[in-house]
Amino acid sequence: MASSMILDECLKEGARASEAGEFTKRAVLNGRIDLTRAEAAAKLIESKSIDSAKILSRQLKGELQQFVNKIRNDLVEILAFIEVNIDYAEEDLPLDLLTQINDRLTNIKNLLENTLETSKSREGLIDGFKISIIGKPNVGKSSLLNALLKYDRAIISPIAGTTRDTVEESLKIGTHLVKFIDTAGIRDASESIEKIGIEKSIEAIEESDIVIALFDGSQEIDQDDEKIIKLLESYKSSKKIIVAINKSDLEKKIITKELDALEIVEISCRENVQIIKEKISSLLDYKSSANDLILISKRQVDEVTKALNYIDDSFSFLKDGELELFAFNINESIKHIASITTSFERSEILDKMFGSFCLGK
Ligand SMILES: Nc1nc2c(ncn2[C@@H]2O[C@H](COP(=O)(O)OP(=O)(O)OP(=O)(O)O)[C@@H](O)[C@H]2O)c(=O)[nH]1
Ligand SMILES: [Mg+2]
Known part of the structure; x- marks a missing residue:
């Protein structure tokens, strides 16, 4: 009773009650938490089992965010590698560069595929x-x-x-x-x-x-x-x-x-x-194994699926040396992976390209 009276007084003085999820939304907009943490927070409130609560608490602490960021950084590095080399003559390319990129990309592909598969086999665990x-x-x-x-x-x-x-x-x-x-x-x-x-x-x-x-x-x-x-x-x-x-x-x-x-x-x-x-x-x-990292929403599954499609398509461009098309595909896959946590900024690639690269030319 007393608390509702206090609330009434506040509202009378011009305050307004918060909307559903407003604080979490503001935290996202102000960059305090990313989208995966916000989604985990929302689902944790209604969690349907001990196992799902365990998974969601880990994601609230940033488990999925870290996973996504790692994959994104790997892809950004691959893209930076390629974009730098697009401008160099073919004979200047290190011989094993394409093989290296192919291997790194295969790794990413496998990680994403495994995550999708695990998430599928746990379907229903989060939403009940x-x-x-x-x-x-x-x-x-x-x-x-x-x-x-x-x-x-x-x-x-x-x-x-x-x-x-x-x-x-x-x-x-x-x-x-x-x-x-x-x-x-x-x-x-x-x-x-x-x-x-x-x-x-x-x-x-x-x-x-x-x-x-x-x-x-x-x-x-x-x-x-x-x-x-x-x-x-x-x-x-x-x-x-x-x-x-x-x-x-x-x-x-x-x-x-x-x-x-x-x-x-x-x-x-x-x-x-x-x-x-x-x-x-x-x-x-x-x-319901609580130990695995899984995607907890359709939005996340859709973004990973789209990113994977672009990665799948990119292999043949790499093989044929069509680096512009390869770069386009990787760029698209980065956009989808990045949007799982936040919006993607192209300036980041530029920083990577010229910051961590020393081509000596
Ligand atoms: N002897 C016996 N009768 C049962 C058993 N289970 C259900 N019944 C009887 O079977 C009849 C139909 O049961 P319901 O549960 O209404 O069947 P239902 O499949 O829901 O039927 P619909 O809603 O019409 O599709 C009832 O008279 C039940 O009492 C059982 O294990 N043993
Ligand atoms: Mg019936």
Whole structure:
């Protein structure tokens, strides 16, 4: 109460409340912190696990900034080397210069590729993991959500097509805060509301890190299950998939031959779903090592990808001795790498060119 009264007095006297993120934004504009630290600060406030908090705290201290700066400096040096040599006759070039540059650039390329790959394999770690539950109507998707949450969040009924829209709820699994998405059953739908539900299910799969595909173990596989199996085929390389055979308290009729290539667990939402929790937990642990340096936003991933494309293209120009084109590509890659932390200034190359270089000519 007292603090809000003080605030009111200040506002009356002409002060204004700060906008969201304003202090961080000012710190960036005034050059006190770079963009990677600002992004880490923003994500740390909402961090979804101990592992992500560890990664973000390191980036708040400048881990990613240092990595980016090192790569940028290397590229700037390469560019300076080349730009100086563009103006010299070919016979004056040190013989192994091109090989040296090629090696240094290959190193940078490998570093960036590894970082992208590690970041991809940790997808979901920073913004929170999402798990969708899919399956044809009535297999027990909503029952599974409720069993995991230990309370009745979603409506359950023996009528197929009970869940029409997606239902989302967060739950702590191990040290991770995970968002579960219960979807509308997927089948050939003539009814338009159900059709929208199916589209939403596919959307849910797309944005999930793990997909739980549920089947009713007390029935044989039918056409609607086949649809799910087909869908799994198309996602098995991009998503972690857990196949769960539900209703293990009833007599088993399902034959899982078509699913054997995938990881299968048998559960009963009426009795016990512990095994699926363990499975999820081990998949999440696999995705979350706190030791690696990773990119934490789409913006950072996009910039690294663009920089890599320019670097990839530059190799052939170097090989063919087309140094102007090579320099152009390296310059572009520097711009993208540099914009991860800050805006790029060309004067820096000039300083490097004439400051740290002694050509003796
Ligand atoms: N015996 C048995 N019945 C179950 C089990 N899990 C769910 N059921 C029953 O199966 C029926 C369908 O369950 P829901 O959870 O509504 O199924 P759903 O997949 O969400 O269905 P839609 O929302 O219509 O797609 C209900 O009558 C549940 O009580 C289980 O492990 N064993
Ligand atoms: Mg349901």
